Amino acid sequence: MKITVLMASPNPNGSTAILAEEFRRGAEESGHACSVLQVSRMNIHPCLGCVRCGYEGPCVQKDDMETVRRELLESDMVVFASPLYYYGMSAQLKTVIDRFCAFNSSLTGRHLKSALLSAAWNADDWTFDALSAHYRTLVRYLHLKDMGMVLGYGCGTTSMTRRSRFPQESYHLGKGL
Numbered sequence: 001m002k003i004t005v006l007m008a009s010p011n012p013n014g015s016t017a018i019l020a021e022e023f024r025r026g027a028e029e030s031g032h033a034c035s036v037l038q039v040s041r042m043n044i045h046p047c048l049g050c051v052r053c054g055y056e057g058p059c060v061q062k063d064d065m066e067t068v069r070r071e072l073l074e075s076d077m078v079v080f081a082s083p084l085y086y087y088g089m090s091a092q093l094k095t096v097i098d099r100f101c102a103f104n105s106s107l108t109g110r111h112l113k114s115a116l117l118s119a120a121w122n123a124d125d126w127t128f129d130a131l132s133a134h135y136r137t138l139v140r141y142l143h144l145k146d147m148g149m150v151l152g153y154g155c156g157t158t159s160m161t162r163r164s165r166f167p168q169e170s171y172h173l174g175k176g177l
Contacts (some may be wrong), residue, residue, distance in 0.1 A: 001113075001177065003027055005036040005070045005079040008093030012038065015119035015161035019170040020081040025116060026132070026174030036113040037071060040092040044068070044099065053102035064100045073106055077113035077147070077177070081134065084120035088129045097138065097150055113177075114177060117170055121156030146172070148173050 003025060006095045009016040027034045028105060040066035052060045058148045059065060072078055082089040089097075100107055120127050128151040150173055152166035161167065 001076040003032050003033045003034040003077040003079060003177075004075040005034065005041050005081055005117075006068070006093060006096060008039050008080070008082040008090045009035050010040045010064060010090065010092065010169075011083070011156065012041070015155040015158055016117065017083050017150060018085045018158060018161050018167050019119055020079070021119040022121065022167040023079060023081075023115070023150075023152060023174040026084050026171040027177055028174075030173075030175050030177055032177060034118065035071060037068060038088065039096050040090065041069065042067070043093055046095050048099040051101075053168060055101055055104045056106065057102045059099065064094070065102075067156060068096060068099075069103050072112070073103065073110065075110075075112060076169040078113070078144070079115045079117060080138075081117040082131075084118050084122070084131055085126065087127070088134065089118075100142070104116075109143075111143050112140075113145045114139060115173060116149040118150070119152035119155035119161055120159040121154070123154035124156065127151075147177060 024034045082093040155161040
């Protein structure tokens with residue numbers, strides 16, 4: 001299986017990166033090809049809402065979103081990896097997802113598998129409610145098959161994350177595919 005991880009943390013060495021790396025390691029040990037796109041480092045502009053794409057491309061903006069589109073349309077699975085910022089995904093990931101509209105039909109027709117990896121400082125039981133709801137809505141709308149979520153409660157620093165159970169959960173999610 002070909003897996004694309006949309007790594008959307010502006011901190012390349014942060015808690016979300018730990019979860020994504022462990023997922024990748026597990027998936028590759030199980031024989032899957034796994035590429036990690038550092039979308040927070042890519043030149044991707046917000047959707048203009050012009051609808052010149054007709055919801056099936058090409059987008060009028062010529063930026064790195066074409067790389068993301070190509071990767072996703074050649075993949076069997078997408079992994080959304082984002083830190084929790086104000087109880088939602090990072091702006092970098094939201095920007096990428098908003099641009100899906102330029103290849104919406106092609107994407108929904110793939111019936112990709114999906115997963116969500118996220119880390120947050122907060123450890124309250126409601127911490128991930130909004131992000132989980134948004135992810136479940138994407139799964140339903142994009143005709144994805146949810147393979148699981150790793151929600152890293154109390155992962156405010158990399159040392160907190162490494163000491164938690166969440167890197168191991170990420171590894172097992174990847175390994176179990």
